[in-house]
Every structure is written in structure tokens, then in C-alpha cells.
Amino acid sequence: MSVETTAKTYLNYINGEWKESASREAEASINPANKQEIVGYVQKSVREDLNQAVQAACQAQRQWRKLSAPARGEYLYRMADVLERNLSQIAETMTREMGKTLPEAKGETARGVAILRYYAGEGMRKTGDVIPSTDAEALMFTSRVPLGVVGVITPWNFPVAIPIWKIAPAIIYGNTVVFKPAQETAVTAAKIVECFAEAGLPAGVVNMVTGAGSVIGQGIVEHPDIAAITFTGSDQVGKAVGQGALARGAKYQLEMGGKNPVIVTNDADLDQAVEATISGGLRSTGQKCTATSRVIVQSGVYEAFKEKLLAKVKELQIGDGLATGTWMGPCASDKQLNTVLSYIEKGRSEGATLLYGGQRLTDGEWKNGFYVQPTIFENVSPQMTIAQEEIFGPVLALIKVETLDQALEIANDSQFGLSASIFTKNIGSMLSFIQKMDAGLVRVNAESAGVELQAPFGGMKQSSSHSREQGQAAIEFFTAIKTVFVKP
Known part of the structure; x- marks a missing residue:
């Protein structure tokens, strides 16, 4: 039996543009309910593509971090509106690409909309505290500052919710993102990024590169200009991500298995x-x-x-x-x-x-x-x-x-x-x-x-790196604390 060959080819998204991989190779994403159906073709990217994405994210971060948090929040509200308008189409793509039922896919996509709106609101919350100083003439306080470029590595089982619950807090707190979705659900990922682009998110704030974990995932772990990595996936791969990040002093967050x-x-x-x-x-x-x-x-x-x-x-x-x-x-x-x-x-x-x-x-x-x-x-x-x-x-x-x-x-x-x-x-x-x-x-x-989505999520023992995602707990990973001492 012949397979479908008219499916669309999806490109990487780098610096606000859809780009073919330097490899000029793509691979098919198959419908698990019918292996004869190709949902789409996605890029088999190489390190050159990743380097371009990281460079774009580094350049964009200089201006993005200067934008006020409420102004960044306005972008997230617009992203949520576009995602909501495209909810049915994205949910259908998710079902065709990874198999979960359409009602579940719609519920997950709706959750992605809610996550974006939640973190848009985080742009209006406090990001520091005033602390009494032993010097009566001084003012001492803390502020939260972005980390820089964050690598986001996500699995195939929740191809909308997990990327968004990582990307949304990353960018509301002033970081920019290089996003590597699971290859099995990279068409769904591309449709999410299409929504971000339609919402007018500035070029380079979110970049997507698809490809093998051994190439793009490993490249994210090793790249000297990626300040932090947030990963959800298997225990074995997660530990390798953590070890690689630790070796070069990058911040990392791992959510792994459960029993x-x-x-x-x-x-x-x-x-x-x-x-x-x-x-x-x-x-x-x-x-x-x-x-x-x-x-x-x-x-x-x-x-x-x-x-x-x-x-x-x-x-x-x-x-x-x-x-x-x-x-x-x-x-x-x-x-x-x-x-x-x-x-x-x-x-x-x-x-x-x-x-x-x-x-x-x-x-x-x-x-x-x-x-x-x-x-x-x-x-x-x-x-x-x-x-x-x-x-x-x-x-x-x-x-x-x-x-x-x-x-x-x-x-x-x-x-x-x-x-x-x-x-x-x-x-x-x-x-x-x-x-x-x-x-x-x-x-x-x-x-x-x-x-x-509004509550901290994470595991104990071998299930995580002991950090927490979602809710207000996300600020702990995606920012660093700066302590400020001012004396006239």
C-alpha cells in the first residue's frame, strides 16, 4: 500500500523567519492510528541551524529584557488569543500526530491558552522584596533578572501544554528561547509557533529547531550561549542533560519519569x-x-x-x-x-x-x-x-x-x-x-x-532535579535574584 506523499513540509523558525535546515533533509511524521498517513514533514536539522537560532535568541534578548514585564505580558495575551482561535485545528493535528483522542487534545490546547494568560498576568506581579539593612541610611532590596537564552526540550506526550508551560514563563521573565520539540510531534509544535508569529512576537524571542535529540538536544546542552535548559522526558536522557549542563555551569531543570x-x-x-x-x-x-x-x-x-x-x-x-x-x-x-x-x-x-x-x-x-x-x-x-x-x-x-x-x-x-x-x-x-x-x-x-497550571509541579527522588514548574514557582528557575544595596 502506498503512503500519502502530499503532506506539507514544516520548516525551522529562526529570527522570525521559516527556514529550511542546512541539511536540506526532512523526515515524515506518521499518524499512529494509520501509519499510511503522513501528517507532515519536519526538518532534520544540524548544528549550523542550532547556532543560527541561538545567535538570534542572544540578539533578541538584549531588547526583550529591556521591555517592561507588563508589556511582555501583552504579547502573551495576544499569543493566547491566536492559539484559542486555532484551537480546533491544532487539536486535530495533535490527535493525528500522536494519537490521543480529540476531546483530550482540545482540552490540552485549551490548557495552553490558559497557561499563556496566566503568565501574561505574571507580568504585573512583584519580582522582589525590600529587606531591612543594618545601615539606617541605606535601601536594600532584591529584584529578579532573566537568565538569558533558555533551551526548551520537550516530549511528544503533551505537545502543546508542556512547551507552553516552559516557554510562557521563560519569556515573561525576560528570557528568549530556543525550542526543540520531540520529532514525533514537531508538526504540532510548528503550529504553536505559527500562532506566536501571528501574534507579533518579536523576531528571535522564540526560535524552533527540529531534529534528532542526539544532534539538536545535545547541541543545546553543550552550547556556551545557552544559559539554562528546561527538559521533560525520560530518566536516562534527563540525567545526561543534567550532567552536560553541570559540566559547563548552565542552570538546568529536569522533569522525568514516574511509577x-x-x-x-x-x-x-x-x-x-x-x-x-x-x-x-x-x-x-x-x-x-x-x-x-x-x-x-x-x-x-x-x-x-x-x-x-x-x-x-x-x-x-x-x-x-x-x-x-x-x-x-x-x-x-x-x-x-x-x-x-x-x-x-x-x-x-x-x-x-x-x-x-x-x-x-x-x-x-x-x-x-x-x-x-x-x-x-x-x-x-x-x-x-x-x-x-x-x-x-x-x-x-x-x-x-x-x-x-x-x-x-x-x-x-x-x-x-x-x-x-x-x-x-x-x-x-x-x-x-x-x-x-x-x-x-x-x-x-x-x-x-x-x-x-497555577500550582507547582515536580517530583521527588529520580523524578526530577528537585525544581518545580508551573504556577508562581516557575520564577525560581527562569530568573536569578539580584540583591541591591543603595546608600546616598
Whole structure:
């Protein structure tokens, strides 16, 4: 069967202009629901392209930082308006490019609009404090100053929200940006940048260069004129980014993996817990860093919870994310599908009991896509691979426990500490969970995957570099404190 060859070619965006890579090479972005469809072609950039983008960002930053923060905020408001006008088109592109359902894609794009407006408002907030001096005649205060050029490296699973929650605070605080999106969702990224350009953002403030992580991502890490790097992605790559940035003294921020537990206690509302477990673990095909992966259930309700969970999961409609009624789309790529299938096989080989799913779907409407059934294992021991390593797919591991203390011990038995949730009606259990759970985001009677843009977000242990994104916490990474002492 022949593939579509009429798709548009998207260029890099450097210094306010769309430019072909110096390599003169592009690669196809494939629809994971139908591998015969090419969504678009994106540039396979080289270091020369990156150097041009960094130079443009350096030049633009000299004037951008001089602009008042409220004036920078006006640009963000306009960017939000343009993104909102193009919401449906961008959401459809996202679904075609990475597979999540259209309602989810629309919700994510709307969240991008809200993030831009939130940080536009940050331009009117205070950026320093007056501090008493021991010298009665002096004035001492702090101010926040931009870092310079920020490298933004983002993953494919949230191709609108994650770039915007990094780019928006970076530029409102006076930095300029070189943006390297995941190659798998670079068409969606280009459409976001098109909105920024349409809004009149000055040339060089945001630049986009697409290409391999080993070339452009590594180039950002090593470039002497990039003052800071904000990265979301895998644990392995994130650590390499941090090591490279540290070696040359650049500031860095890493958000990496998760192995997020939900605890279901004997007194939980089981219907609520089941709905949240399915939503938290299987929406977006489980391709979220905050997705529920381990389901730790007290023995008193284990069988009832399992029965309800299986009944609901069996009802889920799997298919093209653009189709009406689809609840779960495909894995984002052939590579990701194979990763998920390999973990399912590890679960089987290590002795876990496969309750449901576990198969690739290849018939009928699924034949050209990267589809896998939602998968549920039980009799999972805490040390099994599927209970320890991030799968990034629709796989749930059920673990039966007797007590809450045992549940918390297992929940904390992970190298990661991103998010966690508990379902209980007992306030003592709630407080114990809040106090003892080693995670950056803990939620009570709510799914593990909920993140609000106005609140700090980040993980503990190996899930992050211990910094926080979003909300007012973003100022801590994207600025430096300058202390000022004035004496007449």
C-alpha cells in the first residue's frame, strides 16, 4: 500500500523567519492510528541551524529584557488569543500526530491558552522584596533578572501544554528561547509557533529547531550561549542533560519519569476509585508521566474493586482518536508500542497473572495503527519489573495488601516520586498518606494524573532535579535574584 506523499513540509523558525535546515533533509511524521498517513514533514536539522537560532535568541534578548514585564505580558495575551482561535485545528493535528483522542487534545490546547494568560498576568506581579539593612541610611532590596537564552526540550506526550508551560514563563521573565520539540510531534509544535508569529512576537524571542535529540538536544546542552535548559522526558536522557549542563555551569531543570501508585483502602468509594484508576492509568493510552501504574488495594475490597475495574475496562472503545466515541487511541509510535509489548511480556515471564488485555490489535480498523489492549495484571510483587520501571503505556499492576502501612511502604518502594493518590473516607488515613508519601504531587480521592497550571509541579527522588514548574514557582528557575544595596 502506498503512503500519502502530499503532506506539507514544516520548516525551522529562526529570527522570525521559516527556514529550511542546512541539511536540506526532512523526515515524515506518521499518524499512529494509520501509519499510511503522513501528517507532515519536519526538518532534520544540524548544528549550523542550532547556532543560527541561538545567535538570534542572544540578539533578541538584549531588547526583550529591556521591555517592561507588563508589556511582555501583552504579547502573551495576544499569543493566547491566536492559539484559542486555532484551537480546533491544532487539536486535530495533535490527535493525528500522536494519537490521543480529540476531546483530550482540545482540552490540552485549551490548557495552553490558559497557561499563556496566566503568565501574561505574571507580568504585573512583584519580582522582589525590600529587606531591612543594618545601615539606617541605606535601601536594600532584591529584584529578579532573566537568565538569558533558555533551551526548551520537550516530549511528544503533551505537545502543546508542556512547551507552553516552559516557554510562557521563560519569556515573561525576560528570557528568549530556543525550542526543540520531540520529532514525533514537531508538526504540532510548528503550529504553536505559527500562532506566536501571528501574534507579533518579536523576531528571535522564540526560535524552533527540529531534529534528532542526539544532534539538536545535545547541541543545546553543550552550547556556551545557552544559559539554562528546561527538559521533560525520560530518566536516562534527563540525567545526561543534567550532567552536560553541570559540566559547563548552565542552570538546568529536569522533569522525568514516574511509577505512580494509587492506594485503595477498605473504606474507599469503589466506584470513584475505579473511575479514577481507569482515567489516571489509561487515558492518553497511559502515556503520561503522572499516569497511574501501580494499583495497591487493601484485601477487604480487593475482589470487589477488581471485578468493577475489569467490567469498566472491557467497555472501553479503542480506535482512531478522531473517531466519535473513541475512549483510547493508539500508542504514539511503533517504538512506543514495542516498548509496551515488551513490558507486558516481562510481566508474564516474571509470574504476574494477566487478567485482561496484553495483545496488540491488528484486525479491521486497527490494522494500520499502533494499538494495544488496555492491560491488567494481578499477583504482582513489588519487585517485579512492571512494578518498578516506567512503562508509559496502558498497563495496570494490581497489588493486594493488608494494611495502609504496608500500602505506603510499597508505594514508596520506587526510584521515582512524581505523583500518588489515595481513596479513603478516613481522615487519619488521608493525613498519614499526605505525610508519608514520597511524591511531589499527592492527591486524595482523585486520580494521580491531575495537574493544575497555577500550582507547582515536580517530583521527588529520580523524578526530577528537585525544581518545580508551573504556577508562581516557575520564577525560581527562569530568573536569578539580584540583591541591591543603595546608600546616598
